[in-house]
Amino acid sequence: MMKLEGVEAFIHTAEAGSISAASRRLGLAKSVVSERLAELERFLGTRLIQRTTRKLSLTMNGQTFLPRAQRILREASEASAELAERSGTLAGPLRLSAPVGFGILHLAPALCTFLAAHPDVDLTLELDDRFVDAAADGYDAVLRHGAVGDTRLIARRLATSRRLLVASPAYLAERGTPGSLAELEGHSAILYSNRDVDWRFQVSGGWTAIRPRAALRVNNGLVMRDAAVAGLGIALLPSFFVHSELDQGRLVQIDVGAEAEGAELFLAYPRDHSASAKIRALADSLRKSFGDPPYWEVPRSP
Known part of the structure; x- marks a missing residue:
């Protein structure tokens, strides 16, 4: 047998x-x-x-x-x-992939809540900042920040996130604070190497792209955040990476008169089989843990 x-x-x-x-x-x-x-x-x-x-x-x-x-x-x-x-009850294996930074900051605590409610689920979480192919790599589901263009996947929306221009007070004191997109192009940038290097902003005619000079390219949002705190340059980061640093004054949000392209968080799973009860329960649990609006978008009381 x-x-x-x-x-x-x-x-x-x-x-x-x-x-x-x-x-x-x-x-x-x-x-x-x-x-x-x-x-x-x-x-x-x-x-x-x-x-x-x-x-x-x-x-x-x-x-x-x-x-x-x-x-x-x-x-x-x-x-x-x-x-x-x-x-x-929910039981059995569940294999997930998620980006490293979000997994450490926000997903891990939320998964603990999920597992406390469903102790018979055998969860495996793999954190990876590369683009994981959920359909080919054997994952039950993957967490994605941004559009899910893969037609082999079905995506469940979990939460929203803005992308914010941020820099340290020391960097802005030395280099000045850009007040327009044209001024922004003259600054040093900390860029995410796993997506297009252009920064996209919504303007009256649609979208425009900014190509600042790279002071650092890296494939991890936490490293980008820390480099910005250290004064290396300006970073365009999801709000879930920088909300605490903004509250603490370690980073300052920059207003250039245009809003950066935002993104949403999705739980995506292969289309060739319907979402299991575990995936549905996980998506519901994560949405509840993150909140609507998500807690990283809610200003904290002084």
Whole structure:
């Protein structure tokens, strides 16, 4: 009989690219994952993975079996979740991906609230600032800040966020405070390297792009925030990164007479299967934790 634990070991090995990485994802010893793979191959009567000392690759039969294995495991998980939902509980694995900065500042506390209400959910959260392919990388859902253009995904809106121009008081004292988009172009900028370097602002004729000189390019919002606090330059950051620093006076919001392009937070999941009860419950829990409007958009009392 084919065991689901062997199917799971195969899927994680194929997606992660190595048995070692799969064992870390599963929280199992490498030898256990290897044995489960070997048992699955014995049952199927074919080799699924070609192992060499330098790399791991799927055989032709492994490539054929992978999408079916993913469907088998997903349907088993969804069936288990449906039965749990009927009994009034949520249970089983839930694998999420989210950006590092937002995950540390806001998602982690909100997930603790969710797990306290649903202790039988086996949650795995992976923080990564690269663009994660939820459909191909085996995630049940991903948190996205900004538009979800992937037609393979369905997105549930969680919260809004503005993007704010900010700088330290020391930087503005030395370089001056820009009061227009034209003046802004002459300043040093801290840019996010994982999106277009242009800063987009809404003006009377539609949208205009500003291309400031880069003092730093980095793919992490927390590093950008800290660089702005240190006086390296002006940053355009989501309000959820800088609301505390603005309240404390460590950063100052800059008004250039035009509003920067905003963004929304979404929980996105693959379109090829309907949202499980766990994903629906998670989205509802996150929306409640963040608030409407979200707490990072609400001015704090002095």
